[in-house]
Amino acid sequence: MTDHDLSALRERAEDGDENALDELVQLAVELGDMDELRRLADGESSDATDELIQLAGELGDMQELRRLAEGGSSDAVDQLIELATERDDLDELRRLADLGNITAAEQLAELTAD
Template sequence: MTEHDLTALRERAENGDTTAVDELVELAVERGDIDELRRLADGGSTDAVDELIQLAGELGDMDELRRLADGGNNDAADQLIELATERDDLDELRRLAGLGNTTAAEQLAELTAE
């Protein structure tokens, strides 16, 4: 796909063409383009949000997961807790637990009991 084609596809998506949005999400996933997924997610695409969470988790991008979780996305919070647990990141688990996340509190209790 040329840059011109991509620009045209983005214009269609911005004008409400859901097929264009779906194509952009698919292309972004294929390219591993977290910035494009973020832009589409911020524009309201739930598919882009789901793919963004998955890609951020695969890349270990805690900042992106934190941004989504802090915005109220429970799936991102769960992925962030999983990643923080794998990394023994007690500070992140404490932060999430302090915000009222019971799963983070449980993981924190488990890790500190070991």
């Protein structure tokens, strides 16, 4: 896809063309383009947000997951807890538990009980 084609696709998406938006999201996923997914997610695309959470989880990008969680994404919080648990990251689980997340508190209790 040329830069011109990409610009045209973005313009169509910005004008409300859902097919163009879907195509942009899929293209960003295929390319692993977190910047494009972030831009689309920030533009209120729930599909882009979902894909960004998945990609950030796969890449172990705690910072991106925190950003999304702080923006209100419960899926990002879940992914963050899962990743923190896999890494035995007690500080992250404690931070989330201190914010009132029961799942993080349970995971923290489980990891510290051993």
